[in-house]
Amino acid sequence: MNRILAIARLQALGRRDGLLWPLVIAAIAFAVNLLVFAAIGDEALDGEPITGGLASVYIASLAFGAVAVSQQFPFALGMSVTRREFATGLGLFLFGQAVLYSVILTVCQAIEHATDGWGMRLRFFGLGIIDEVGVPAQLAAYGLPMLAMSLIGVTLGAIHIRWKVNGVFATTAGLLLVLGGLAALLTWTRSWPAIGRWLIDQSVLTLFGLLPLGLAVVLALASWATLRRATA
DSSP, X not given: OHHHHHHHHHHHHHTHHHHHHHHHHHHHHHHHHHHHHHHHOGGGOOSOOBOOTTHHHHHHHHHHHHHHXXXXXXXXXXXXXXXXXXXXXXXXXXXXXXXXHHHHHHHHHHHHHHXXXXXXXXXXXXXXXXXXXXXXXXXXXXXXXXXXXXXXXXXXXXXXXXXXXXXXXXXXXXXXXXXXXXXXXXXXXXXXXXXXXXXXXXXXXXXXXXXXXXXXXXXXXXXXXXXXXXXX
16 A cells, blocks of 8 residues: 555656646636637626636546556656556545645635635626526535546557557547437437436536546546556
């Protein structure tokens, strides 16, 4: 256990950029939105528009999840770290990262809500519906999607380690075919309205917590199955 914790600390030291850059990117996106909303003026706004800028944090998490594997996995094997120890240490780091960011984003969302959108009715950190749930559900709604996004990156990084660029492109092409075929099937059977009604009926915790958690579990198993046979 001590060895796994040491690997997790190594991840934290080696990936300070992975902890800091999403914050930097979010801060830049937030500053840009503040400037835009200040220039537009309050009278030009209709309701509380959601900018979507917060997505940059999750995209950055995906990118650094891929970097963590592609850069540190060969180094770890060279230091006689087992694949299981590396995967467990990385998992602990990603979980800690998701917890940290969920706390930060929940606090920012509370400030945004209390100040009526930073005095400009700007919705950058909140999605509106998140205001209606308690703090535990808010933490899950911010943290679990980040964990899932990080694991998407880890899975892509593991695929790159094992099958190189061709594996990444083949996986992407396969996903596009599957998702495109599914979309065509749903369109042909006119199932989109039913899916829309089902999504509307779900709670915030289900949509932003349980579903991302399920995806995270699947991705964790897939990335481990790939890494256990990968070589540096």
